[in-house]
Amino acid sequence: MSEKNSHLLSNRIKSVPKSFIREILKVSNHSDIISFAGGLPNASLFPVSDIAQASAKVLEQNGAKALQYSNTEGDLSLRNLIAQRYKEKQGIDVSPESILITNGSQQAFDLIAKALLNEGDDIIIENPGYLGAIQSFSLYQPNMLTVEVNDNGMDVAQLENVLQSSKPKFVYAVPNFQNPTGISYSQENREAVAATIDKYDTLLIQDDPYGELRFSGEEKESFYSLIPDRTIMLGTFSKVVVPSFRIGWIVAPEWLMDSLIIAKQASDLHTNYFSQLVMSQYLTDNSVDEHLETIIGLYSKQRDAMLSAIEEYFPEGVTTATSDGGMFLWVTLPEGMSSMELFDDALESKVAFVPGHPFYVGEPKENTMRLSYVTVDSETIREGIKRLGKCIKNKMQ
Amino acid sequence: MSEKNSHLLSNRIKSVPKSFIREILKVSNHSDIISFAGGLPNASLFPVSDIAQASAKVLEQNGAKALQYSNTEGDLSLRNLIAQRYKEKQGIDVSPESILITNGSQQAFDLIAKALLNEGDDIIIENPGYLGAIQSFSLYQPNMLTVEVNDNGMDVAQLENVLQSSKPKFVYAVPNFQNPTGISYSQENREAVAATIDKYDTLLIQDDPYGELRFSGEEKESFYSLIPDRTIMLGTFSKVVVPSFRIGWIVAPEWLMDSLIIAKQASDLHTNYFSQLVMSQYLTDNSVDEHLETIIGLYSKQRDAMLSAIEEYFPEGVTTATSDGGMFLWVTLPEGMSSMELFDDALESKVAFVPGHPFYVGEPKENTMRLSYVTVDSETIREGIKRLGKCIKNKMQ
Numbered sequence: 001m002s003e004k005n006s007h008l009l010s011n012r013i014k015s016v017p018k019s020f021i022r023e024i025l026k027v028s029n030h031s032d033i034i035s036f037a038g039g040l041p042n043a044s045l046f047p048v049s050d051i052a053q054a055s056a057k058v059l060e061q062n063g064a065k066a067l068q069y070s071n072t073e074g075d076l077s078l079r080n081l082i083a084q085r086y087k088e089k090q091g092i093d094v095s096p097e098s099i100l101i102t103n104g105s106q107q108a109f110d111l112i113a114k115a116l117l118n119e120g121d122d123i124i125i126e127n128p129g130y131l132g133a134i135q136s137f138s139l140y141q142p143n144m145l146t147v148e149v150n151d152n153g154m155d156v157a158q159l160e161n162v163l164q165s166s167k168p169k170f171v172y173a174v175p176n177f178q179n180p181t182g183i184s185y186s187q188e189n190r191e192a193v194a195a196t197i198d199k200y201d202t203l204l205i206q207d208d209p210y211g212e213l214r215f216s217g218e219e220k221e222s223f224y225s226l227i228p229d230r231t232i233m234l235g236t237f238s239k240v241v242v243p244s245f246r247i248g249w250i251v252a253p254e255w256l257m258d259s260l261i262i263a264k265q266a267s268d269l270h271t272n273y274f275s276q277l278v279m280s281q282y283l284t285d286n287s288v289d290e291h292l293e294t295i296i297g298l299y300s301k302q303r304d305a306m307l308s309a310i311e312e313y314f315p316e317g318v319t320t321a322t323s324d325g326g327m328f329l330w331v332t333l334p335e336g337m338s339s340m341e342l343f344d345d346a347l348e349s350k351v352a353f354v355p356g357h358p359f360y361v362g363e364p365k366e367n368t369m370r371l372s373y374v375t376v377d378s379e380t381i382r383e384g385i386k387r388l389g390k391c392i393k394n395k396m397q
Numbered sequence: 398m399s400e401k402n403s404h405l406l407s408n409r410i411k412s413v414p415k416s417f418i419r420e421i422l423k424v425s426n427h428s429d430i431i432s433f434a435g436g437l438p439n440a441s442l443f444p445v446s447d448i449a450q451a452s453a454k455v456l457e458q459n460g461a462k463a464l465q466y467s468n469t470e471g472d473l474s475l476r477n478l479i480a481q482r483y484k485e486k487q488g489i490d491v492s493p494e495s496i497l498i499t500n501g502s503q504q505a506f507d508l509i510a511k512a513l514l515n516e517g518d519d520i521i522i523e524n525p526g527y528l529g530a531i532q533s534f535s536l537y538q539p540n541m542l543t544v545e546v547n548d549n550g551m552d553v554a555q556l557e558n559v560l561q562s563s564k565p566k567f568v569y570a571v572p573n574f575q576n577p578t579g580i581s582y583s584q585e586n587r588e589a590v591a592a593t594i595d596k597y598d599t600l601l602i603q604d605d606p607y608g609e610l611r612f613s614g615e616e617k618e619s620f621y622s623l624i625p626d627r628t629i630m631l632g633t634f635s636k637v638v639v640p641s642f643r644i645g646w647i648v649a650p651e652w653l654m655d656s657l658i659i660a661k662q663a664s665d666l667h668t669n670y671f672s673q674l675v676m677s678q679y680l681t682d683n684s685v686d687e688h689l690e691t692i693i694g695l696y697s698k699q700r701d702a703m704l705s706a707i708e709e710y711f712p713e714g715v716t717t718a719t720s721d722g723g724m725f726l727w728v729t730l731p732e733g734m735s736s737m738e739l740f741d742d743a744l745e746s747k748v749a750f751v752p753g754h755p756f757y758v759g760e761p762k763e764n765t766m767r768l769s770y771v772t773v774d775s776e777t778i779r780e781g782i783k784r785l786g787k788c789i790k791n792k793m794q
Contacts, residue, residue, distance in 0.1 A: 005626075006652045008566055008600065013512045013656045016663070043461040051464060052456040059449040064440040067448060067639035103500065103665035110664045114536060115410045119516070136663040139511060169405055203405065229402075242464035244670035255403045259410045266413070266533040267507045268500035272669045273641035 012139050020358045021131060024343070028352035034384035036371040037352040039179070041239050041327070043375075045295050047286065051242065054281035062277060070273035072265045074101025074249070078280040082235065082249055085288075089212075090222055094233075094251050100260050101271045103246040105209055105236045107264075109136035112170075112205060112232065114263040115256060117142050122168040124202075126154065128359035128368070130179045133172055133207065142169075146361050149178060151322050153185030156192045163200045170203040170232075175223065177210035177326025180359045180370040184324060187220050194226035207234045210326035212292055215300035217324040224251070232256070237279060239327070240288065240295075245275040298374075299327065305378035306371065306385060313389030315396060327374045330356075333367040337395055340366065345394065349387040409536050417755045418528060421740070425749035431781035433768040434749040436576070438636050438724070440772075442692050444683065448639065451678035459674060467670035469662045471498025471646070475677040479632065479646055482685075486609075487619055491630075491648050497657050498668045500643040502606055502633045504661075506533035509567075509602060509629065511660040512653060514539050519565040521599075523551065525756035525765070527576045530569055530604065539566075543758050546575060548719050550582030553589045560597045567600040567629070572620065574607035574723025577756045577767040581721060584617050591623035604631045607723035609689055612697035614721040621648070629653070634676060636724070637685065637692075642672040695771075696724065702775035703768065703782060710786030712793060724771045727753075730764040734792055737763065742791065746784040 028037040058066050073079070079096035086092040102108045109132070117123070117140040125134060127146035137144070145162050148155045154173065162168075173193075175185040185193065197204050206223045223231045236248035252260055264270070306329060310320055317334040333339060339355040346352060356368025373381060425434040455463050470476070476493035483489040499505045506529070514520070514537040522531060524543035534541070542559050545552045551570065559565075570590070572582040582590065594601050603620045620628045633645035649657055661667070703726060707717055714731040730736060736752040743749060753765025770778060 005600065005650070008513055008598075009653075009656055010511065010513050010515050010518075012515075013659060016659050040466050043465045046461040046464045048456055048460050048464065052453060055452045055456070056449060059445055059452070063445050064443040067443045067445065067641045068440045069437050069635075069640045103669075106663075107665040114407065116405055116407050118407050118409075121407075132663075132666070135659075139660070139663050201405075203402065238466075242671075243466045244464045246665060246667070246669045253402070256406075259406055262410060262413050262532075263536070266503075266529075266536050267664065268504040268643060269529070270643070272500075272643045272672055274639075275669055275672060 012141050015141065016135065016138060021354060024352070024354055027347065033347070033350050033352050034376060034380055034387070035352040036373065036376065036384060037354045038372050038375055039327070041243065041374060042298065045298065046242050047282070047291060050282055050286050051278065054278045054285060058274065058277045058281050066274050066277050068273070070270050070276075072261050072270045074099070074271060075273065075276040075280055078276050079249075081280060081283045090219070092222060092224055098251055098253065098257060100250045100252065100257065100264060101276060102248045102250055102264070103268070103271050104238055104243070104248040105207060105234045106132055106136060106248070107267070108234045108248055108250045109133050111250065111260050111263045111267065113137050113140040114267070115259040116169045122166040124159070124162055124166075124168045124171040125361060126173060126178065127361055128180055128356060129172070129361070130174055130207065131359060134361065137172070144361050149181060149183060151183055153183070153189030154193050156189065156196055159193060160196050163196065163202070168202050170205050171197060172205045172207065173223070174207045174209075175220070176208055177213060177323060177328075179210070179326070180328055180354070180356070181321050181330035182323030182326050182328040183321050183330070184220065190221055190223065190226060194223055197230060198227050203230050203232060205232045205234065209236050209239050212240050213296060213299060213327070214325040215296055215303060229253075240292065241279065241282065245272070245279060247271065247275060247279050296325075302373040302376065302378050302381055303329070305381045306373040309382045309385035313386045315389065315393050317396075318392060327372055329371045329373065331369050331371060332365070333369070333392060334396065335367060337392075338366045339369040342369070342391055342395060345391040346388055349391055351384045351387045353388070409538050412538065413532065413535060418751060421749070421751055424744060430744070430747045430749050431773060431777055431784070432749045433770065433773065433781060434751045435769050435772055436724070438640065438771060439695065442695065443639050444679070444688060447679055447683050448675065451675045451682060455671065455674045455678050463671050463674050465670070467667050467673075469658050469667045471496070471668060472670065472673040472677060475673050476646075478677060478680045487616070489619060489621055495648055495650065495654060497647045497649065497654065497661060498673060499645045499647055499661070500665070500668050501635055501640070501645040502604060502631045503529055503533060503645070504664070505631045505645055505647045506530050508647065508657050508660040508664065510534050510537040511664070512656040513566045519563040521556070521559055521563075521565045521568040522758065523570060523575065524758055525577055525753060526569070526758065527571055527604065528756060531758065534569070541758050546578060546580060548580055550580070550586030551590050553586065553593055556590060557593050560593065560599070565599050567602050568594060569602045569604065570620070571604045571606075572617070573605055574610060574720060574725075576607070576723070577725055577751070577753070578718050578727035579720030579723050579725040580718050580727070581617065587618055587620065587623060591620055594627060595624050600627050600629060602629045602631065606633050606636050609637050610693060610696060610724070611722040612693055612700060626650075637689065638676065638679065642669070642676060644668060644672060644676050693722075699770040699773065699775055699778055700726070702778045703770040706779045706782035710783045712786065712790050714793075715789060724769055726768045726770065728766050728768060729762070730766070730789060731793065732764060734789075735763045736766040739766070739788055739792060742788040743785055746788055748781045748784045750785070
């Protein structure tokens with residue numbers, strides 16, 4: 001089929017910008033490059049043999065049933081385990097019926113957008129914000145409004161301003177160890193954001209892929225505790241157990257759940273049922289908390305290695321956002337320096353990162369960058385940051 | 398969260414009709430009912446131990462890699478195996494790069510609609526047609542036009558008429574053992590449909606979940622052979638290997654593939670990678686053709702049992718559409734008889750089917766019904782058809 005048919009494409013798909021990050025990951029993937037550019041968890045920590053055992057057990061115990069079609073909502077035992085964990089870890093009461101299993105959080109974005117957005121509807125996203133969500137929402141052609149995030153969370157005055165002059169269907173937020181900045185909303189900020197949102201006719205989508213990866217500091221309150229009537233919670237096993245299963249979930253109120261189920265059914269009938277059963281078996285036979293200790297042990301050690309190397313090798317005028325967990329550090333270069341230009345120099349020195357540019361909607365802060373510390377060992381982190389420091393210093397001269 | 402927020406729902410989701418079939422399946426699922434209503438394959442034929450072996454092998458050989466995020470397009474080894482099968486079975490040349498792995502065919506509908514449809518765009522579907530596709534497309538709010546299918550395939554004169562007075566983005570067709578009717582397009586019909594479509598600025602989506610379940614007759618030509626520039630092919634392992642893995646695919650031209658990849662990435666990043674590897678391993682270690690022989694052996698025996706019971710127990714004036722394979726028979730009751738009313742009588746006699754009504758867009762043929770023969774053994778089929786025959790005769794008096 002020739003290009004002549006490309007006029008048949010939809011407006012929505014024609015409006016999606018090329019993924020700049022994909023290009024960056026391509027050039028960063030060479031084995032001789034120290035890459036802080038990735039967004040993936042560290043595969044060396046995946047519980048391979050526990051998953052193998054769970055897989056074998058599921059087929060032994062369920063036989064053909066594990067391989068048949070299943071219900072759209074998701075396996076009830078898995079939804080029960082998720083509900084239990086909300087209760088145990090966060091003291092939140094969530095019924096299994098209010099949980100819809102999705103293909104990772106990514107599908108949650110798509111289903112929520114399907115159920116809520118008309119073309120041109122206002123939505124509010126964090127700036128900088130999570131690219132996967134921005135891309136998914138953008139296919140529903142909303143009017144994307146932004147509110148800045150800083151070290152303490154969302155800029156509440158700006159949020160109030162935007163809410164006053166718009167009618168957003170929802171505010172999308174990653175309050176714990178945000179991607180790309182690694183920052184968390186403080187308790188005070190959450191309360192202020194919740195109180196502000198509660199004054200308007202809108203919802204809050206709380207995405208939380210990294211919440212369980214806390215290295216230090218106290219757990220903050222969920223928006224679901226603060227404004228339950230307005231909060232939709234997203235969760236995923238991708239950063240806590242394994243990503244390849246693509247198992248995430250949405251906690252949604254009844255009035256929305258019916259529509260989400262229709263959207264899910266129309267989108268792919270249901271999430272891989274075999275893998276849902278394996279995940280459920282894994283969670284039953286193993287301690288997620290023990291596994292999390294291992295992950296947190298390694299990630300926090302490497303985060304500390306990165307922070308101390310930054311302290312040592314980055315010149316004055318470079319700042320790093322405070323982060324108590326997750327996978328990323330957010331670095332701001334001196335005013336006027338372009339991290340895009342720095343990227344080219346860094347690549348010559350065999351070190352890579354993601355420039356801040358693509359995480360912004362609208363005017364980007366060109367002097368920002370995201371560094372992942374999770375897949376590189378501490379010694380290599382030190383070497384990589386040293387090289388990067390040199391490149392920054394060269395740019396300052 | 399109270400109902401007060403339901404005004405936030407999107408127009409598209411509010412426009413989806415309640416699934417009537419779900420309700421029917423609910424009442425048909427009791428163990429004392431002989432159900433011809435289901436749409437699921439027969440789970441007793443699923444290759445449980447082969448899948449268990451493949452799963453273990455994948456984790457042994459790939460370790461953590463099998464549990465990490467993967468690429469959006471899908472596993473290349475799996476796409477190679479699919480391409481090989483097209484070559485071996487249908488003599489069709491398809492490159493692995495033109496194949497996108499999806500979560501079953503169901504996700505293929507969603508991604509194609511995302512990439513092609515603007516609100517209000519015309520599309521053409523078969524009448525009666527596949528509900529899953531209709532529901533998925535309907536969320537993109539197209540203008541659905543219909544063309545009737547009969548024993549030989551699509552009504553070509555009607556197709557030409559509809560094409561003359563509309564500008565459809567695509568024609569959606571299930572040319573082999575269609576759901577719900579079990580009919581196939583004849584070779585002549587395919588050629589006429591292809592020639593007609595080729596005169597207009599449109600595409601043909603060839604969905605083919607049942608094509609490999611041929612009991613008798615000769616394989617017909619794929620639309621991909623007839624009008625390659627205009628054909629998008631869909632496939633799935635759900636009816637041939639197992640459904641719970643949710644592995645299907647789209648064969649699409651380059652100009653569309655880029656957009657489908659963006660749509661897939663935004664929808665769920667990628668399909669469960671572990672299960673892709675397991676499917677790939679299963680296909681490498683086992684003969685699908687031998688497995689298909691087993692499926693075809695059982696299904697065709699049961700199809701024959703149903704046909705001979707219909708011959709014996711259904712009164713004159715009831716007709717059954719010719720079918721050489723798949724999972725369904727399509728029965729037309731005497732003019733004026735309502736299969737919806739018959740459904741209530743049948744349920745009292747502990748036998749269930751799906752009335753034809755929900756498969757129609759627009760004016761339904763109320764005297765039609767779909768019977769599945771794949772999950773009920775031959776003796777029980779006989780008993781069920783006997784009861785059904787009695788109900789029909791009662792209605793005729």
